[in-house]
Amino acid sequence: MPLPLDPDALFAAAVAGERPALARLLSLIERGGEPARVISRLTAPRAGAAYTVGITGAPGSGKSTLTSALVGQLRARGDTVAVLAIDPTSPFTGGAILGDRVRMQEHATDPGVFIRSMATRGHLGGLALATPEAVRLLDAVGHRLVLVETVGVGQVEVEVAGKADTTVVVVNPGWGDSVQANKAGLLEVADVFVVNKADRDGAEQTRADLEQMLELSAMTDGWRPPIVPAVATEGAGVAELWRAVEAHRGHATTSGELERRRAFRAGEELRELVVRRLEQRARELCGQERWAALTAAVVAGEIDPWSAAEELIGG
Ligand SMILES: Nc1nc2c(ncn2[C@@H]2O[C@H](COP(=O)(O)OP(=O)(O)OP(=O)(O)O)[C@@H](O)[C@H]2O)c(=O)[nH]1
């Protein structure tokens, strides 16, 4: 049967379990625009039952290997799972080639696993808006567990990762001494730490460094992020990691933190959309040429940016 083209029919097919339809919907979300909006209208009323786990960390820290090992473990106990790997070929993270497809290959033919890499090049609002839309879609078609892998380099990526129900931050030995721009950001979003590549020197020191950093940071929700050592390539620490994720899930659920988080997330998504729409509207109202002329004037130092903004939208 050929794939339907309109989002409504595609969505119905995806709900019925047709993977090509689901993949096609994700492509539409990737691309953004009107179809993505239609999809959002379809998914919102049906979403809300999925639990999301974000997995983030520096490039090459072992996120995909860990994710694949987690998937293996979940499958062994009969759970189904969806994995969304946010593709670092997007302009937000640079141009690295992703090894995910290779790394997750072993699950590629398993009907209980849905894996998809996603780039967000065309999407107005990029990663920050496309990711929740994609997660909502997976949720709406019946996935109950969604793992989201993002590279924790840029601020947006870390924010996106931090918006999961449980966020796992992957570090490697030596993290404590490495100069890394987003250390504070990662520390802030982590619910669980993994010291992966614990087969290398310095794992214990990194754990101690992390403990110390956590000591200094405020515990806002009564949860102290556990630190799990792992060797993802050998599957070591993977069971402990999942136990830590479940412990956090339990805590977040009973303490009300999960509900607060989801409410905050919804508010942020709405705010983000409003800001984007307003900017778009402002550009339309001001006109491309006036906008360009005033930009040039600011560049030339003929006018200060505050006055230019006032001239554009009226003070
Ligand atoms: N020695 C060692 N190597 C590991 C371990 N885990 C992963 N690796 C290796 O590290 C490399 C990167 O692993 P990935 O799982 O692709 O890392 P990633 O964080 O997903 O990378 P990006 O998505 O490109 O940011 C691969 O060559 C893995 O085999 C580990 O525990 N020990």
Ligand SMILES: [Mg+2]
């Ligand atoms: Mg990866």
